[in-house]
Amino acid sequence: MAETVFGPVTDWATDFDHGSPAYAADMHKIWDDLKTSGCPIAHTDRYGGVWLPLTHEMVHEIAYDTDHFSSEGPVVGQLKPSEVPDRIGAPIGPVPPISSDPPFHAEARRLLLPAFSPKKIDPWREEVIEICNKLIDDMGDADHIDAALQYSQHIPVMVIARMLGLPVEDGDRFRGWVNLVLSGIGEERTEERMAKFEEFNQYLAYHVNDHMENPREDLISFLLNAEIMGQKLSLEHTVGTVILLLIAGIDTTWSGIGSSLWHLASNSVDRRRLVENPDMIPAAIEEFLRAYAPVTMARVVKEDMEFHGVQMKQEDWVLLPFPAANRDDKQFANAHEVVIDREENRHAAFGLGIHRCLGSNLARLEMNVAIEVFLKRFPDFSVDPNEMVTWSTGQVRGPRSLPFVVNARA
Amino acid sequence: MRVRVDPSKCQGHNRCYALAPELFDVDDLGNAFELNDGVVPVGLEDKARLALANCPEFAISIEE
Numbered sequence: 506m507a508e509t510v511f512g513p514v515t516d517w518a519t520d521f522d523h524g525s526p527a528y529a530a531d532m533h534k535i536w537d538d539l540k541t542s543g544c545p546i547a548h549t550d551r552y553g554g555v556w557l558p559l560t561h562e563m564v565h566e567i568a569y570d571t572d573h574f575s576s577e578g579p580v581v582g583q584l585k586p587s588e589v590p591d592r593i594g595a596p597i598g599p600v601p602p603i604s605s606d607p608p609f610h611a612e613a614r615r616l617l618l619p620a621f622s623p624k625k626i627d628p629w630r631e632e633v634i635e636i637c638n639k640l641i642d643d644m645g646d647a648d649h650i651d652a653a654l655q656y657s658q659h660i661p662v663m664v665i666a667r668m669l670g671l672p673v674e675d676g677d678r679f680r681g682w683v684n685l686v687l688s689g690i691g692e693e694r695t696e697e698r699m700a701k702f703e704e705f706n707q708y709l710a711y712h713v714n715d716h717m718e719n720p721r722e723d724l725i726s727f728l729l730n731a732e733i734m735g736q737k738l739s740l741e742h743t744v745g746t747v748i749l750l751l752i753a754g755i756d757t758t759w760s761g762i763g764s765s766l767w768h769l770a771s772n773s774v775d776r777r778r779l780v781e782n783p784d785m786i787p788a789a790i791e792e793f794l795r796a797y798a799p800v801t802m803a804r805v806v807k808e809d810m811e812f813h814g815v816q817m818k819q820e821d822w823v824l825l826p827f828p829a830a831n832r833d834d835k836q837f838a839n840a841h842e843v844v845i846d847r848e849e850n851r852h853a854a855f856g857l858g859i860h861r862c863l864g865s866n867l868a869r870l871e872m873n874v875a876i877e878v879f880l881k882r883f884p885d886f887s888v889d890p891n892e893m894v895t896w897s898t899g900q901v902r903g904p905r906s907l908p909f910v911v912n913a914r915a
Numbered sequence: 916m917r918v919r920v921d922p923s924k925c926q927g928h929n930r931c932y933a934l935a936p937e938l939f940d941v942d943d944l945g946n947a948f949e950l951n952d953g954v955v956p957v958g959l960e961d962k963a964r965l966a967l968a969n970c971p972e973f974a975i976s977i978e979e
Contacts, residue, residue, distance in 0.1 A: 615944065622945035623929050787933070791969070849968035857971060861926040866945065869933075 509691025510583075511551045518544045522551050523581070523801070523824060524691035529898045533841070536829045546815055551691075552581050555803075555822040556815070561833035561853070563813060564825050567804060568857040571607050574804035574823060576860060579603050580687065580900055581803045581822045583694065593741055600749040601742055603860060610859060612733045617746070617863055620668075620724060626866040629664065633871055636663050637878035646914075649889060652770075652907040653763045656879065660871050661758035669750060670723030671712055678708070683756045687899050709744050724750065750864075757799050758868045760903020761854075762875045764797035765790065767904050768843060769880070770888045775845050780884045783877060789845040790872050795852035796843045798828040801900040802856060827853045828902065885913035916955040917978045918963050920947045924974035931966035931975060938963055947974075 509524050517535050522528060528535060536559050539547055547557040558564055567574050577586045577598045586592060589599070598604025602613035619625065640656050650656075662676040671679075682705045685698065692698065716725045728743045738746075769776040779786055806821040817823070831852045834840040838849075855862035862868065888894060892908030918938055920931065927945035931938070937959055939947050955963045955977075967975040 618927070618944040622927075622943060623932060623941055624943075848965065851969060851971045851973070853971055855928060855971075858926065861928060861972075865927075866929055869929075 509551075510693050511691060518542065518547050519549070520551070521547050521549045521555075521557055522691065523555070523557065523826075524552075524899050526898055529896045529902060532828070532902070533832060536826075536832065546813060548815070552583060552822060553585050553820070554818065555581055555824060556812075556817060557824045557826060558813075559826065559829045559833075561830040561836040564827065564830040564853065565857050567812075567823060568825055568853075568860070571610075571859065573807055573810055575606050575807050576604055576610070576802075576804060577606070578805045578822065579802055581824065583691075585820050585822075586805055587820060593745070597742065598745075600745040600752075602746075602863070603749050603753065604745075607859070613742070613746075614859075614863065616728075616731050616733065620727065621863050621866055623866045626870055629867070630870060630874060632667075633660065633664060633874040634878060636660055637875055638882070641878065641882045648911050650909050650911060652766050652879070652886075652909050653759075653904050654906060657762035657766060657875065657904075657907070658755075658759045660762060660875050661755045661868075664867065664871060665751060665754040668724050669747060670716065670721055670725045671751075675708075679751060679755060683752050686752055687756050687897075687901050689899075691898075705748075706744070709747055713740070713744055713747065753862075754864050754867070756897070756901045756903075757862075758864075758871050760799035760897065760901055761794060761797070761868060761872050763904040763907055764799065764902075765793040765872060765876055766879060766909075767888070767894060767907055768793060768797065769876070770886055770907070770909055772843070773885075773887070775843070776880070776885075778845065779876070780880050783880070785846060786876055786880075787873055788847070788850075790869065790876065791850050791852065792843060792845050792847050794854035794872075795831045795837070795847070795850055797903075798831050798852065798854035799901050799903050800854070800856070800862075801826045801828060801902075802860070803900065824900075825856070827856060881915060883909075883911050883914055886911050916960050916963060917953040918949050918955055918966065919953050919976045919978070920949050921974045921976070922946065922948070924972045926972050926974075928971050930969040930971070934969060935959070935962040935966045939966065 514522050545559050549555050575595045577595045593599050596606040596609040602610050605613050644650050662679055663673055666673045685701050720726045802825040804823045806817045808819050810817050832840045855865040886909045889908040889910050894904050895906045897905050925946050931947050932941045941947050
């Protein structure tokens with residue numbers, strides 16, 4: 506995979522690049538080396554200046570401190586929020602509510618919470634089971650499969666497209682746009698790249714307009730009717746939220762399902778335990794979420810400040826590496842071991858504080874069902890020793906190809 | 916034994932409701948509250964402790 510525009514990293518404490526393939530390949534070791542060498546918060550001048558705090562305590566503190574850290578830029582980019590053309594600034598931000606700050610944030614979030622509450626999400630279970638079984642049926646009787654390309658990537662796309670009211674058959678296009686937004690952070694801002702962003706915006710504008718003319722029972726129609734403080738949402742807000750739900754719901758859950766399958770393909774003892782005791786799956790999923798948390802979020806420093814001995818400047822980026830917080834041995838016993846029946850597990854895979862992942866109930870449902878169905882249909886599978894597992898780069902981490910050999914099917 | 920959810924800390928992770936639906940419920944927004952004024956029926960003490968040990972926001976407390 507290509508290096509970012511910034512070139513290879515020389516020193517992880519002072520010049521890290523979280524968008525680089527080297528980081529994606531080796532992040533756990535990088536964090537440990539940094540912490541062992543007495544550097545619990547790393548810095549880079551890349552992307553205009555980014556901080557990387559590594560302890561659970563620091564990540565928790567920043568996630569809670571909305572006075573000093575803004576959510577306007579939840580994904581680190583080459584442009585600072587103030588440099589983005591047609592900026593929609595704090596407290597709303599470009600993709601509310603993930604990009605919003607108090608007090609606006611609570612209003613924008615409250616609007617969406619009911620649609621993603623456990624009691625609204627649980628009834629989707631049967632549909633997710635059906636989707637998962639259909640994907641496995643489509644593999645036929647092949648012994649060699651790619652569980653990322655043929656399975657995990659499709660599940661969240663199909664579910665969120667149905668919830669939003671977008672054509673399910675556009676799944677490939679959604680995934681292309683997700684990659685554009687999340688994996689390409691270190692790529693050059695070419696005209697081709699910009700044209701793809703434009704195409705994404707036009708696609709959404711078309712479907713939002715179509716919903717205006719033909720309202721139906723889905724989330725886009727719901728957003729078009731919704732009000733905040735007695736006012737209809739602006740078109741930018743509606744489109745921004747649709748972008749958020751599409752982007753945030755796809756890559757992340759795809760990664761969570763993929764990492765879980767990768768673990769089970771690589772650890773036959775754990776796999777057998779879950780095949781024999783499917784009631785252990787929910788606890789195992791929580792442990793996979795802890796150990797392989799897909800999502801790192803970002804904040805923007807509001808004003809020059811000191812934080813644990815470092816001088817942060819206004820508009821510096823600050824990463825919230827929930828995956829690193831989840832591997833902090835001050836917070837978790839045997840933090841680097843995957844213990845599928847771990848009893849105490851306050852993992853932060855879905856974030857901490859007011860920005861707790863809105864879709865966490867849906868993500869958990871999809872992950873649980875995806876693993877249940879896969880283990881039921883393929884009780885024995887392993888990583889194909891002749892092929893390469895590849896991982897995404899950027900703030901969402903998960904396997905993008907999972908070449909498996911199916912050793913038994915049921 | 917009694918359990919309490921601190922509503923100012925709960926962010927709706929839904930861990931307690933998933934692990935101990937006999938002791939917790941969630942409202943329309945997905946935020947948790949304790950059932951039966953928090954009284955833990957005999958035999959469910961371990962479930963109460965499990966819920967406490969899995970709340971990412973440290974929003975649950977137990978009075979023994």
